[in-house]
Amino acid sequence: MTEEQKLAFLDKxxxxxxxxxxxxxxxxxxxxxxxxxGGSGEERKPKVTEEHIARALMALNGKGKPIDSQRAWLxxxxxxxxxYGFPRNLKDCCQQLEGLVDMGEVEFECKYDSIRMYxxxxxxxxxxxxxEDYTPRxxxxxxxxxxxxxxxxxxKEILKQAELEV
Numbered sequence: 001m002t003e004e005q006k007l008a009f010l011d012k013x014x015x016x017x018x019x020x021x022x023x024x025x026x027x028x029x030x031x032x033x034x035x036x037x038g039g040s041g042e043e044r045k046p047k048v049t050e051e052h053i054a055r056a057l058m059a060l061n062g063k064g065k066p067i068d069s070q071r072a073w074l075x076x077x078x079x080x081x082x083x084y085g086f087p088r089n090l091k092d093c094c095q096q097l098e099g100l101v102d103m104g105e106v107e108f109e110c111k112y113d114s115i116r117m118y119x120x121x122x123x124x125x126x127x128x129x130x131x132e133d134y135t136p137r138x139x140x141x142x143x144x145x146x147x148x149x150x151x152x153x154x155x156k157e158i159l160k161q162a163e164l165e166v
Contacts, residue, residue: 066149066153076150077097095112128151
């Protein structure tokens with residue numbers, strides 16, 4: 001393979017979404033695509049399904065767990081809306097969760113009436129990825145901290161559930 005062919009191949013791969021760090025070139029000019037992301041050796045994240053999300057929500061629901069009240073579902077809805085394609089509208093999110101999780105099998109059900117009052121709060125409209133640096137208003141602080149804790153726990157548990165199947 002000539003240098004020009006290598007560059008053309010590399011250009012084509014990058015345009016098709018392959019990160020340069022995923023390409024490996026040996027001394028003979030042969031290229032292959034690595035199964036690792038970047039050059040760090042870190043494996044790709046597993047694909048998250050609704051089943052993984054449902055199992056994660058069930059695992060985190062109950063006394064002494066992150067979702068320890070009906071209001072604690074706010075953090076779950078915010079995370080799921082910003083990172084996992086769920087509706088960001090709280091009512092729609094709760095309806096989707098009712099179809100995903102058997103609410104009869106959890107200690108604390110997701111009920112829109114329990115979280116609807118928070119829909120207009122500033123942190124609920126803030127991107128989840130910005131929550132780490134977000135400074136809540138005094139009247140939001142307790143609910144924000146609870147929602148952040150629930151969202152962080154849920155994100156870890158979703159990834160754990162997805163990795164169990166890899």
